[in-house]
Amino acid sequence: MIEVKAELVGSVWKITSKPGDKVAEDDVLLILESMKMEISVTAPRAGTVREIRVKETEVVKEGQVLVVLD
Amino acid sequence: MGDEFSAEVADLKARRKKNLGMGGPEKIAKQKERGKLTVRERLGLLFDKDTFVELGLLAHQQPVRGGEFDADGTPADGVVTGHGNVDGRQVWVIAYDFTVMAGSMGAIGEQFKAARVRELALRYRKPIVWLLDSAGARIQEAAGSTFAGTGYLFYDQVVMSGVIPQVAAMLGPCAAGTAYIPGLSDFVPMVKGTSSMSLGGARLVKAATGEEVTDHDMGGSQVHCYESGVGDNEVEDDAECIAAVRRFLSYLPSSNTEPPPYHDTGDSPDRLVTELEKIVPTNPRAAYDVRRVVKAIFDHDSWFEIKATWAKNIVVGFARAGGHAVGVVANQPMQKGGILDSDAADKAARFIRMCDAFNVALVYLMDVPGFLVGSQVEKEGIIRHGAKMLYATSEATVPKITIVMRKAYGAGYYVMNGKGYQPDVIVAWPFAEISVMGPEGAVNIIFNKQIEASDNPEETRARMIETIKEQISPYVAAGWAMIDDVIDPAETRRVIVHGIEQARGKKVDRPWRKHGNIPV
Secondary structure, three states: OEEEEOOOOEEEEEEOOOOOOEEOOOOEEEEEEEOOEEEEEEOOOOEEEEEEOOOOOOEEOOOOEEEEEO | OHHHHHHHHHHHHHHHHHHHOOOOHHHHHHHHHOOOOOHHHHHHHHOOOOOOEEEOOOOOOOOOOOOOOOOOOOHHHHEEEEEEEEOOEEEEEEEEOOOOHHHOEOHHHHHHHHHHHHHHHHHHOOOEEEEEEEOOEOHHHHOOHHHHHOOHHHHHHHHHOOOOOEEEEEEEEEEHHHHHHHHOOOEOEEEOOOOEEEOOOHHHHHHHHOOOOOHHHHHOHHHHHHHHOOOOEEEOOHHHHHHHHHHHHHOOOOOOOOOOOOOOOOOOOOOOOOOHHHHOOOOOOOOOOHHHHHHHHOOOOOOEEEOOOOOOOEEEEEEEEOOEEEEEEEEOOOOHHHOEOHHHHHHHHHHHHHHHHOOOEEEEEEEEOOEOOOHHHHHHOHHHHHHHHHHHHHHOOOOEEEEEEEEEEHHHHHHOOOHHHOOOEEEEOOOOEEEOOOHHHHHHHHOHHHHHHOOOHHHHHHHHHHHHHHHOOHHHHHHOOOOOEEOOHHHHHHHHHHHHHHOOOOOOOOOOOOOOOOOO
16 A cells, blocks of 8 residues: 655645546646646556545645545 | 795795685675675776776784784785776775774774875875775774874875865775765765665674664665665665766766866757756746756766755756766756755755866756745854855866756856856746746736735736736847747757857966855
């Protein structure tokens, strides 16, 4: 199990994966918006999305868990 | 007479042969088992063929503290010193031999041999390279209050800083005070798995604080090249490490009184970089890999990235532009949106100062949404860290070229060598945006009352945003002659090469001072 965390503070702009999705390394899981930039959050390695812990427009803190991969 | 002569020479040869044998076959086999090369194999890779001249081969341990010593068991006293050529230029070396008392720094090796190399490298103004694979100070020779007389090594390094290039190649352990050798060096490649550095080795840490940790877990490349930023480039093995040292030196002059070496790469200065159209999206919110931009603009195969795995939101490294060595500072929209934070500012400031010290021209490729704001970064002291980058860019007097590719916002525009920082050339691409902040943020502050008072706030806001957007166009800045030109991105390479040639005789006079007070 891997927890994918936010690298910086921002809001969740678009969620591009859902629980059960099989993802490859570097696949985009969701996109944050911070400082007017779209910041892709990608899978650190291949796996299956177990859980998405955030909702679109939600504000997240640096280090907050966004997605859990199996 | 003839017999005596040849007997003396034979004795000399035998002494040399013994010391060239390092710590002996058993220790050498152990060194190999760890995946490491011997110190002499490393020197063979570092220097051009047959150019190494050794000083102090016949040295060995001495009864420094009146205690026991082992002359036979300490060939060269555990450190090989001398000079050789790298691409035909003289370079000095201090190479620790782990097969001799774990490469520990003995009194003879350190206070006589290594000290002599430091003195001569500085006297001749030639680069110095440490090949580090050492358990640290040889405690049996160093413990006690005569420690009061040690430490010249780091003092010398500071005196040499910015005068001659200093490289610390991490090929094994480097614990305790000796970790300051890389700490004070200009370039620190680290071999994955075998190298480590820490102020206290694992055994000392256990004794001092009770923490149980291995040298590798505490100070391997996975820490220093990814988290701490103390290491520069993680490499796979000894050979790759030494190749990185040679590559690094190829961009730098032998000392700060010379220009960096020019290499004709055969790549035309006027080549149009038409592929940029496929790499950079005009939508300022969208990301791309700026390293592709760098590789497209500069001479083929000339890009050598530094600290590629740490503070990835800014990219720094050496390249060649029409054969001239340049230092590139580029925002990386693919990482954290290219936003500047504390580590990114530290990384860039350190690199900019190295380039400036050694006469390497700087090229800034700007696409920056600004510095990260908020409570977290204030706790980290982002004002202090950001100020380092402001300082370094202001202080640099080498030719400085600025390309505003897309976003140029706020203090990000300043630290990336905006107009106020005396660029020799500053140009923008047609879709660049230059402003104290993005249109959305600006509208909320400037027109907040009008928007609230309006019958249709959203429509008013949108109209205001459009008004601001017109003002951040690069043609406004070009109209005021605050930038030199707006260029077709394909012309970027030509503009950079011609800019460096334009600024070649650059002289900048500043008021006398002992030294500035850079925020650290």
